[in-house]
Amino acid sequence: RPLPPAGRADRNPNMGVLRLLASLRTSANLVLPTNPSSVLYGLPARRLSSSPGPLPGRSTRTRTPLEKQFETWVDRLRPGFTAADVDTALRAQSDPDLALDIFRWTAHHRGYRHTAAVYHTMLQIAVSGHRFQQAEALVEEVVSGACPDPDLPLYNAAIRFCCSRKLLFSRAFDVFKKMRGPPSCKPSVETYSMLLSALVARFGKPNVSFVYLHAVRSLVRQMKASGVIPDTYALNLVIKAYSKCLEMDNAIRVYKEMGLYGCEPNEYTYGYLAKGLCEKGRTEDGMGFFREMREKGFVPTKSVYMVLVCSLSMEQRFQEAVDVLHDMLDNSMIPDLLTYRTLLESLCREGKAKEAFQLLEELRSLEGSMDDRTYSNLLDGLHWLCQ
Numbered sequence: 001r002p003l004p005p006a007g008r009a010d011r012n013p014n015m016g017v018l019r020l021l022a023s024l025r026t027s028a029n030l031v032l033p034t035n036p037s038s039v040l041y042g043l044p045a046r047r048l049s050s051s052p053g054p055l056p057g058r059s060t061r062t063r064t065p066l067e068k069q070f071e072t073w074v075d076r077l078r079p080g081f082t083a084a085d086v087d088t089a090l091r092a093q094s095d096p097d098l099a100l101d102i103f104r105w106t107a108h109h110r111g112y113r114h115t116a117a118v119y120h121t122m123l124q125i126a127v128s129g130h131r132f133q134q135a136e137a138l139v140e141e142v143v144s145g146a147c148p149d150p151d152l153p154l155y156n157a158a159i160r161f162c163c164s165r166k167l168l169f170s171r172a173f174d175v176f177k178k179m180r181g182p183p184s185c186k187p188s189v190e191t192y193s194m195l196l197s198a199l200v201a202r203f204g205k206p207n208v209s210f211v212y213l214h215a216v217r218s219l220v221r222q223m224k225a226s227g228v229i230p231d232t233y234a235l236n237l238v239i240k241a242y243s244k245c246l247e248m249d250n251a252i253r254v255y256k257e258m259g260l261y262g263c264e265p266n267e268y269t270y271g272y273l274a275k276g277l278c279e280k281g282r283t284e285d286g287m288g289f290f291r292e293m294r295e296k297g298f299v300p301t302k303s304v305y306m307v308l309v310c311s312l313s314m315e316q317r318f319q320e321a322v323d324v325l326h327d328m329l330d331n332s333m334i335p336d337l338l339t340y341r342t343l344l345e346s347l348c349r350e351g352k353a354k355e356a357f358q359l360l361e362e363l364r365s366l367e368g369s370m371d372d373r374t375y376s377n378l379l380d381g382l383h384w385l386c387q
Helices: 006-010 015-028 036-042 065-076 083-091 096-107 116-128 132-144 152-164 166-179 189-201 206-225 232-244 248-261 267-280 283-295 302-314 318-330 337-349 353-365 372-385
Strands: none
Touching: 065 096, 083 096, 083 116, 096 116, 116 132, 116 152, 132 152, 132 166, 152 166, 152 189, 166 189, 189 206, 189 232, 206 232, 232 248, 232 267, 248 267, 267 283, 267 302, 283 302, 283 318, 302 318, 302 337, 318 337, 318 353, 337 353, 337 372, 353 372
8 A cells, every 4th residue: 555645744743653554554464443543542651751740631640548648657767767666656557557568668678677576566456457367477477487586475466366266276386386495485374374275165075175185284284394383264274174074083183273373263163163073973062162152252154053953953952953043043144944944844753743833933933034935835844744
């Protein structure tokens, strides 16, 4: 295709580009757009040094408030900033994402490394801001040795976070192993308590519970060997672990050791022992701890009350069961249907149907003791047994 004379290009400034496109189309058989102006506008715009301002008809992108805040804090952190400056900057942020940006930006500066205090602050901000993925990444950095001087508060914060996340349970023990090296990071009673609590929370079926009980024993041995003195909370967790596995002799042994550590038993101590002994079939021993607890003014939990009522009922100790039930109601705790049924139906099976019906009506007359549906179910059960 013949090209137009060169003189016409002076009349139309775009003719040079049009002739180039026409030659390319002829030589390579390319499919070109029918509107050449779309190609012209699609060419990348380059800012020339002779024209520093923005191109006509185009506007620069507006910075977001988060970017403006980040640039403001970057300006404040002048060269030579210290870890204390970074820690102050992180604590001043209400947005956890902005704090994370500042944390990462400062980490890339030559001659600067985050200290344990900065890692601790950033981990707290990430967890409180529900940035769990970023918090997990921070824990990984601590375990891998990115922090040059980890200390006890940082390790404890990492373990606390890992124990709160179901999938990071094993990672908490990886952090614990790192603590056993340097003397400055020696595990404290808080460290052992967090790990014990995480282990006991996983107790479920008997075979699973016995597996975790071995880990509890191992932690207790390490705690004693390292010279850490347990507190009441830690010893209660050990008692709870033994009670859940019905190893009541070991649970009572730990209870007797509490005085050696200067610890006083509380309502949870007595509750774990009373409940475990009743489930073991040692109801009288369980009642002994219950009476001691009540004499000291402690109030057991709802589950302890219900186990005591059911155990006493199955041993035909009905008067004691009724007394415990009334004590439970006096403390504003309502038994469930199974507890009521165990007591009332045990009376019927022992030939005391009249007493069972009288007790049901007496309980119903107490305000808030049971709803109409529970009363109806209990009444139907008694009638069926007495047929």
